[in-house]
Amino acid sequence: MINGSCLCGAVKFKISGEPSSLSYCHCSRCRKAAGVFSAVLIGKADDLKVTAGQEKIAKVPTGPEWTLERCFCKECGTSLGDMVTGDIYVVAASALDDDPGIRPTVHIHTKSKPDWYQIDDNLKKFEGDYIPDK
Numbered sequence: 001m002i003n004g005s006c007l008c009g010a011v012k013f014k015i016s017g018e019p020s021s022l023s024y025c026h027c028s029r030c031r032k033a034a035g036v037f038s039a040v041l042i043g044k045a046d047d048l049k050v051t052a053g054q055e056k057i058a059k060v061p062t063g064p065e066w067t068l069e070r071c072f073c074k075e076c077g078t079s080l081g082d083m084v085t086g087d088i089y090v091v092a093a094s095a096l097d098d099d100p101g102i103r104p105t106v107h108i109h110t111k112s113k114p115d116w117y118q119i120d121d122n123l124k125k126f127e128g129d130y131i132p133d134k
Contacts, residue, residue, distance in 0.1 A: 010056040048084060
């Protein structure tokens with residue numbers, strides 16, 4: 001079980017099962033929400049349960065090209081990622097309270113990274129989405 005929460009503790013969630021990916025996302029939405037990129041934990045939607053503060057989660061559409069909503073705590077502003085989107089969850093790793101048991105393996109949406117930022121590690125890089133094997 002992986003626990004997560006926002007800074008003020010109003011929103012709490014649990015993730016059961018094994019995450020499929022821990023990725024560095026460079027899409028324009030993650031850049032705007034978190035800086036240069038966002039570390040995101042991805043897994044099966046059924047494995048994510050909000051255990052407190054569902055009513056404290058704000059959902060903001062991120063533009064016509066995206067069908068996703070950016071989620072954050074209404075009280076403290078902590079970025080929560082997209083939470084559930086279709087059959088997967090995408091949670092901001094910064095909101096995790098526990099070690100997810102996996103490490104980042106990939107940079108996604110690298111086509112959107114700022115020109116001034118250089119990726120200097122040896123992780124896989126994908127210009128767009130990355131679909132894990134699991």
